[in-house]
Amino acid sequence: MLDFSEMMLQERQLLSSESSELAGKLRVIAGEQGVSASPVDRLATCRDYWPMGSLWFLEGKAPALPDLVVWPADTAQVAAVLALAGEHGVPVTPYGEGSGALGGAIPLRGGIVLDLKRMNQVRELDGENLMVTVECGLNGALYEEHLNRRGFTGGHIPQSIRCSTVGGWLACRAAGQFSSRYGKIEDMVVALEAVLPDGTVFSGRRVPRTATGPRLDHLFIGSEGALGVITAATLRIWPCPEERSLLSFAFAGLEEGLEAARLIIRAGARPAVVRLYDYAETGHHFPEVKEAGGRCMLILLIEGDRRLAAAETQMAREAALAHGGVDTGCGPVEHWLERRFNISLASKLFRQGAVVDTIEVSSTWTGAAPLYRAMQEAMLAVEGTALASGHYSHVYPEGAALYMTLCGFPPGEKADYYKRIWSAAMETCLSLGGAISHHHGIGLHRGLWMEQEHGGAGLEALRRVKQALDPGAIMNPGKLGLEEALEWRK
Amino acid sequence: MAEVNRKRLLECALCPNMCRCECPVAQAAGREAVAPSGKARLAHLLLEGRLPWSEAALEALSACLGCRGCTLLCPFPELALDDELLAARRNAAAAGICLPAAAPFDHNLKKYGSPYGSRGGPAAAKYGDGEVLYFTGCTAAANHPAAAGAALALFEQAGVSYQTIDEYCCGYPAETWGGETLARQLAAENRARIAKSGARRLVTGCPECRYTFTRRYTEWGAALPLPVVDSAGFFLELVREGRLKPRALEGAGPVTYHDPCLAARLEEKWEEPRILLGFIPGLSLAEAACAKRSTRCCGGGRMLQLTFPALSEAIAKRRLAEFPAGAAVVTACPFCRENLAAGGGAVLDLAELLARACL
Numbered sequence: 079m080l081d082f083s084e085m086m087l088q089e090r091q092l093l094s095s096e097s098s099e100l101a102g103k104l105r106v107i108a109g110e111q112g113v114s115a116s117p118v119d120r121l122a123t124c125r126d127y128w129p130m131g132s133l134w135f136l137e138g139k140a141p142a143l144p145d146l147v148v149w150p151a152d153t154a155q156v157a158a159v160l161a162l163a164g165e166h167g168v169p170v171t172p173y174g175e176g177s178g179a180l181g182g183a184i185p186l187r188g189g190i191v192l193d194l195k196r197m198n199q200v201r202e203l204d205g206e207n208l209m210v211t212v213e214c215g216l217n218g219a220l221y222e223e224h225l226n227r228r229g230f231t232g233g234h235i236p237q238s239i240r241c242s243t244v245g246g247w248l249a250c251r252a253a254g255q256f257s258s259r260y261g262k263i264e265d266m267v268v269a270l271e272a273v274l275p276d277g278t279v280f281s282g283r284r285v286p287r288t289a290t291g292p293r294l295d296h297l298f299i300g301s302e303g304a305l306g307v308i309t310a311a312t313l314r315i316w317p318c319p320e321e322r323s324l325l326s327f328a329f330a331g332l333e334e335g336l337e338a339a340r341l342i343i344r345a346g347a348r349p350a351v352v353r354l355y356d357y358a359e360t361g362h363h364f365p366e367v368k369e370a371g372g373r374c375m376l377i378l379l380i381e382g383d384r385r386l387a388a389a390e391t392q393m394a395r396e397a398a399l400a401h402g403g404v405d406t407g408c409g410p411v412e413h414w415l416e417r418r419f420n421i422s423l424a425s426k427l428f429r430q431g432a433v434v435d436t437i438e439v440s441s442t443w444t445g446a447a448p449l450y451r452a453m454q455e456a457m458l459a460v461e462g463t464a465l466a467s468g469h470y471s472h473v474y475p476e477g478a479a480l481y482m483t484l485c486g487f488p489p490g491e492k493a494d495y496y497k498r499i500w501s502a503a504m505e506t507c508l509s510l511g512g513a514i515s516h517h518h519g520i521g522l523h524r525g526l527w528m529e530q531e532h533g534g535a536g537l538e539a540l541r542r543v544k545q546a547l548d549p550g551a552i553m554n555p556g557k558l559g560l561e562e563a564l565e566w567r568k
Numbered sequence: 569m570a571e572v573n574r575k576r577l578l579e580c581a582l583c584p585n586m587c588r589c590e591c592p593v594a595q596a597a598g599r600e601a602v603a604p605s606g607k608a609r610l611a612h613l614l615l616e617g618r619l620p621w622s623e624a625a626l627e628a629l630s631a632c633l634g635c636r637g638c639t640l641l642c643p644f645p646e647l648a649l650d651d652e653l654l655a656a657r658r659n660a661a662a663a664g665i666c667l668p669a670a671a672p673f674d675h676n677l678k679k680y681g682s683p684y685g686s687r688g689g690p691a692a693a694k695y696g697d698g699e700v701l702y703f704t705g706c707t708a709a710a711n712h713p714a715a716a717g718a719a720l721a722l723f724e725q726a727g728v729s730y731q732t733i734d735e736y737c738c739g740y741p742a743e744t745w746g747g748e749t750l751a752r753q754l755a756a757e758n759r760a761r762i763a764k765s766g767a768r769r770l771v772t773g774c775p776e777c778r779y780t781f782t783r784r785y786t787e788w789g790a791a792l793p794l795p796v797v798d799s800a801g802f803f804l805e806l807v808r809e810g811r812l813k814p815r816a817l818e819g820a821g822p823v824t825y826h827d828p829c830l831a832a833r834l835e836e837k838w839e840e841p842r843i844l845l846g847f848i849p850g851l852s853l854a855e856a857a858c859a860k861r862s863t864r865c866c867g868g869g870r871m872l873q874l875t876f877p878a879l880s881e882a883i884a885k886r887r888l889a890e891f892p893a894g895a896a897v898v899t900a901c902p903f904c905r906e907n908l909a910a911g912g913g914a915v916l917d918l919a920e921l922l923a924r925a926c927l
Contacts, residue, residue, distance in 0.1 A: 176584070220589055422644055
């Protein structure tokens with residue numbers, strides 16, 4: 079049976095009497111149906127999609143149980159819960175739909191899991207001013223569906239869109255597959271509503287831009303629940319595109335494909351999707367495209383106003399052909415569109431005993447190809463690694479995001495292997511000047527490299543912000559590398 | 569009955585819930601334990617013996633509509649999570665754990681042969697040797713007998729040679745609540761009566777009854793000796809043969825057709841009701857946002873309106889919000905009619921609408 083001793087990362091838990099007393103007070107705030115102390119609910123929120131959670135699950139173990147799960151119905155309830163938790167010094171871990179890949183939603187020190195999914199209303203859609211105000215717990219696919227039915231798109235289509243929330247996107251500073259045109263989540267934020275750890279509610283203004291000091295709401299984008307709870311957001315939206323153009327080109331190598339992508343962006347074109355696959359992933363994803371055999375596939379999706387889309391399509395085609403790209407038509411992009419949410423292979427491999435994960439980083443154009451080669455070499459050098467492949471998934475005028483996929487059958491402890499391969503990847507990335515995360519965030523696991531990423535002074539500044547906003551250190555403790563996650567660092 | 573396919577269940581448990589946006593339960597409850605992969609994880613731990621069976625665990629595993637919404641996006645083509653959960657729940661019954669909310673209805677089933685206390689059957693029974701056997705189903709009989717009355721009035725109008733029998737519940741609720749033995753007993757009772765009737769076809773307006781007759785009775789050793797036909801398809805046949813002649817409905821505004829999830833996803837029947845509605849002169853059909861195979865459950869699947877009434881009503885309200893404003897809702901399922909009405913919608917059974925146009 080699952081018990082406390084089989085919680086792999088649990089650092090603390092409430093006494094039963096403390097939990098009962100707190101539950102009573104929470105029920106006054108959130109109602110009888112808004113609080114659960116049931117092991118069934120506590121177990122359901124003990125993890126996210128961090129691979130270690132899956133590996134432990136297969137062994138009948140769990141990362142860490144919360145003492146209570148609370149479902150607030152509105153911002154006022156969130157504020158009251160945080161104020162109460164502060165009074166009692168009880169940790170609070172915000173929870174969306176649990177698709178995070180770095181353990182950010184694991185309640186390391188027990189306490190309250192604040193499940194925000196009942197805050198799922200679209201408060202206002204303002205088509206004239208192209209913005210929507212939406213609560214944090216709305217499922218991403220239902221958010222996009224709501225907009226599409228009314229002729230708009232949110233432009234944010236991460237692979238997790240069907241199993242993540244708007245609040246989750248903001249909290250982990252997400253990027254969607256169409257980001258090269260529409261931007262990343264931080265580019266879409268007009269204003270945020272957030273609850274500070276003492277229960278104070280902060281609301282940004284719904285205006286196009288301000289020069290009124292630092293953007294306070296941007297402090298919460300990527301804060302992963304460690305500084306407060308994002309309860310609602312006003313986001314940019316776009317009219318549904320009238321034209322969509324699908325292109326693909328196969329290149330002799332990654333360098334040629336990267337150069338074509340760099341020049342497309344440099345010239346000012348903004349394809350929504352720009353993805354360049356290495357040899358292994360080209361073979362895996364596009365086996366039916368004969369011309370792509372032994373080459374690297376670049377897929378492009380261009381959309382928007384038909385005149386702009388036509389011009390961008392011409393620019394992209396010219397750049398790709400000028401760098402030796404073989405035109406492979408729209409088929410590969412259609413294939414990607416159809417298969418892009420299918421991650422069933424990971425489930426199958428986990429079940430068969432493999433360790434599977436993805437690591438997304440970013441670098442300048444200059445460093446893009448060397449970073450891929452060095453990371454791949456370092457990851458393959460870790461004993462047990464069967465595969466380390468990659469693709470570039472997002473592009474900028476300055477550089478690109480590199481998305482590595484790994485699969486290993488470790489000879490010993492899986493957790494040891496997991497730490498070793500991540501160390502190999504992260505140390506290599508840092509040594510070549512890359513950023514340790516492009517869009518999955520930090521969570522628990524990546525906190526191990528936060529000091530190297532930010533430098534001592536940078537991380538100390540973040541810690542001071544945390545101390546100022548959350549002096550009781552109740553918000554999602556042990557994450558973002560702001561403080562020690564004791565059991566995992568051992 | 570099939571055992572849990574542990575491989576399929578585990579692969580679902582290891583998925584990050586990529587289907588949860590299409591799970592009405594997960595979206596209305598907002599609770600991890602009842603999201604599709606959440607239930608798969610819980611079932612896996614229970615079946616592995618890592619967790620003891622409890623009412624709370626069974627309650628979470630029972631929060632499934634069996635609507636197959638999750639299959640719309642599922643990357644595992646062989647997985648039907650509702651079937652795996654159904655099989656998993658039988659282990660709870662074997663361990664002596666029952667769903668408390670189902671107890672009074674289960675009691676009725678055992679005592680009366682219907683979860684509602686009195687057994688099903690149309691308002692106007694007609695025993696005899698008719699060629700078509702009309703099976704009302706206990707949910708239709710208990711909650712909205714007018715729909716069955718309308719269906720039989722249409723049969724009379726069209727000169728159909730029909731009969732009814734003294735029905736027992738088809739077994740769908742018993743199966744839902746883990747009562748395998750009871751489900752088999754009910755199936756045997758119905759099978760004997762249906763076989764004895766000598767009818768050549770069975771027509772029913774209840775998708776749950778059809779699902780049970782066609783997909784379960786064989787494995788329960790009670791295969792029916794006649795084809796089972798949905799009422800919409802049968803009415804369409806009568807209209808096409810000229811035996812029913814729909815007239816324009818005075819003052820009728822637009823209607824929208826709510827596809828019952830079992831009919832749409834398991835029987836792939838969404839065209840017939842729309843073609844049938846198209847025969848009513850002047851009637852305009854406005855499609856719901858999620859329709860046909862992509863329909864969303866009303867909240868009544870797997871008897872949730874009895875065992876999880878608040879959740880079921882919340883799901884109904886979400887579904888009602890997806891219908892075109894100002895359109896009257898028409899459906900062909902007693903569960904949908906009842907549950908959408910409970911959620912605040914004005915809902916007509918297809919037979920009732922057709923009766924207004926034909927009689």
